Amino acid sequence: MSMSNLVGKPSPSRLQALVQGALGKPCKSLLVGPGPGLDAAILQTADGRVMAIAEDPIFPAPGLPLDIMGWFTVHIGASDIAVTGVKPEFMTYTLLLPLGCPEEDARTIISSISRAAEDLGISIVGGHTGWYGAVTVPTVGGVTVWGTADQDAWISPGGAKDGDLILMTKGPCIEAAALLSIVHHERLQGNISEEMLATLRARVDQITVVEDALHAFKVGGVHAMHDATEGGVQGGLWEMSTSSGLPVMVDFDGVEIPADIVALARELDFDPWQAISEGTLLAAVEPEQVQEVQRVWADLGIDSYILGKFDSSLKENTVLKNGQSQPLLEPDSDPFWDLFFAGLQ
Structure with a gap:
């Protein structure tokens, strides 16, 4: 894709070349x-x-x-x-x-x-x-x-440590699911139940990680957090790995994606793991603190999942997806934008 045809943010390497110097x-x-x-x-x-x-x-x-x-x-x-x-x-x-x-x-x-x-x-x-x-x-x-x-009271998305487990809140595709269900409402009616459409629209209220992040940080043992925006969860994991200098091993197949998001992705034909997901928090957490972080989220009514871990022994980022182990590559275009603007026509 040429930059002149780009919709949304460019890939990280393109953006770096654009602003370099x-x-x-x-x-x-x-x-x-x-x-x-x-x-x-x-x-x-x-x-x-x-x-x-x-x-x-x-x-x-x-x-x-x-x-x-x-x-x-x-x-x-x-x-x-x-x-x-x-x-x-x-x-x-x-x-x-x-x-x-x-x-x-x-x-x-x-x-x-x-x-x-x-x-x-x-x-x-x-x-x-x-x-x-x-x-x-x-x-x-x-x-x-x-x-x-305070000087020692902050972290960066690039602060993950070897052996940290990767936690995800809410699920993938939160922002894309909410907004696409609205702009494609007429197309989706009859193919997705009204109950599911209402659930999708209600995800508008989940497009934030302020509560997720601040409460997790208070627990301790959280070394890095990232909001899975453009490029979705898949892109967010690649960014955390790149900024921390540590490879990741993640298992998407082990996560039960919410049924309403599965239905939407099927009808609009896109990969929910690659779509913009403002509202999904990715966190690198030391194993001993994972249970407590998840307990705090559960008390707040926030679902969470263990996706994988940061592992310095790996030669490359790897993801288990659709029954296949494959490299986790740098994100390119986000499927959300073409679908979003198509829904406005």
Whole structure:
């Protein structure tokens, strides 16, 4: 695929080539900078603490209320901070609106962002709002979230250790399942039961890992966490392996994918392990702490699974999938985007 035909984020190697040498002035206080699967930057602050900071764009999905877009804005941004073990504290955002968009709609989005931020204890400290001819739908051009922590109270998606077990919350394809069930609703009716369609739509509320990540980190023994966004669980595992320098062995066949997601993937003909899954947390956990982490998640009503482990003795990343052992390769295009835009036509 040429870059001109690309939909969504480029593959990690393409993105690295795109931004290589274009990161401005070198910064001595930068502890974790841009890299595959690194959800947030980590900076050393003058008082000896650290700051985690991340940014994301937020696009609307037709069929979803505007106040849900506000909820997405906060939780998607905050999730990138939470996977470092740092509590999100502050945010700014840019709200771009099309000409003719009623101020009432803008107020709905702004109010929902404020409510979601307050629920998570996040202060909105700046931003930008405006109406522009180049904008066709309400869009958050960027949400920046950050928080601070003690010097030794944070982790990185690249911090996995040899022998760590890999845990996954909720299941694969969470974001893709929720949004595709909405934009393809007419196509799916009659092929998937109304009960399953309702379950799929309700997964909108699962598109966050703030709770998953912060509670797991408090348990201890969690060395790395990552939000399985574009490229899905399969891509997220490759990113964690690459950033940590450790191969992984994972068993997808040992996981019972939720029935509603299986049905959706079958009807739309895509691989749920490769589709965007904001809301799915991947965690590298020392074996002795796995049971306690899973117990904490269970108490919160969060399902979890053991996918595999980081193993330095392996020669390459390996996945058991559809009865076959195969290499776990760098993610390329995410099947979500073509399906999402097809559903808008």
